[in-house]
Amino acid sequence: MSPLAHWRIVNNTGLDDEARLNACMLARPIQFDALIDALSIVEKDILESPAAPVHEDTVPAALEAAPMHVALMSSVAATPTAAATPSFPLLLPLAQAPQAIPLQPQPPALPHAIAQSRVRLRRWPPADILHSSRHGLRLATFISARWLKIDELKLLSGIQTQDCSEFLARLHEAGLLAVQADTASPPAEGMSALVTAIRTDAASASPAVKPPAAPSEPRPPAPRPSASRGLLQALRIKLGLFRGAAS
């Protein structure tokens, strides 16, 4: 498995050490997540481009030539050896940057049966699980409020299926997920079908964040929208919050 690395690029020209550190600090969740999203897209393009292959022990030539320092933020390696991870300074000259520092073990796989079922939080997750994914807070919030299948969670949250799946797997492993067998109408295809499925599921969502009902219990009545989605989206934009949710 190829290691992935997130690089934070800092233009340090004319800055002393303290100013340079301050300059590279990003406030969560707005700037940090936006930057990581942008870098993920660039990284994907680089990895998929045959003209600019990236190997474990190399960096793109454009980065090497640039007059900048690179701070290694995180990387994922094939083996879960987080305990042996050495500490390293926040800012490193490129030549001194470690090649691949594993930070987290591989996420557990989400069982197929759960991936096909609606899930809901039994209990709010502890901080270590919540922060195991940069979207953990958002995903946990959604499934604290209603039963959702993974596709529905993706549609509502605007977060990629892979991220949803990995986070749900961690919750499942910790025993924090309640699972409800899908008793909805036969599956249809396409986005309209997914929306239909979520509309159907609205009839199964509880009117509040009550504990999950057992699968055999009748589904509580549908909640009515308590606020305009347009206003919520406008509020996200105004405050600079994550805007991945469907509008």
Place this chain on the structure above:
Amino acid sequence: MNDRLDLKIVFTGTPGAGKTTAITALSDEPPVVTDVANTDVALAKSKTTVGLDYGRVSLGPGRGVRLFGTPGQVRFDFMWKILAADAFGIVILLDNSRPDPLSDLRLYLNTFKDALDRSACVVGVGRTESIPKPAIDEYIDVLSEFGLVLPVLAVDIRKREDVLVLVECVIALAEARADIE
């Protein structure tokens, strides 16, 4: 025809938990506050809210989010339900340095029991770094007593980004509970 479209978020919680601070961090304009000199020796602050705090985030002509802060002291609890009426979001702010913050949470959950059925609710706990006990897990236990699964987050309400995280949770809860339009 009423062309105004407003949402309401209520910040409630114990005295000194940061309700006024949170509203100030979000409001477009300096908030309207009803702080007076504090005479309660149990509170380590010079002023305290006795009426309500009010701020607003404008989202364009006739559209916005109203932000209300409740008075913290229990003797003003008649204001709490009034302010929580029709709120789409309720943020409960607690202070871990209080004598019994878990009982504080129970008080607010009981008070807002009806509102929790229709509002998106989030719990923020302050001063957990200096006072680590009770742990966040113990707050989650209290919520379980009430049959609730709500976001519970350790926050430093002086940091705007922490306030935004709470608002983010409120919005996500509201989105989760709304049907797809």
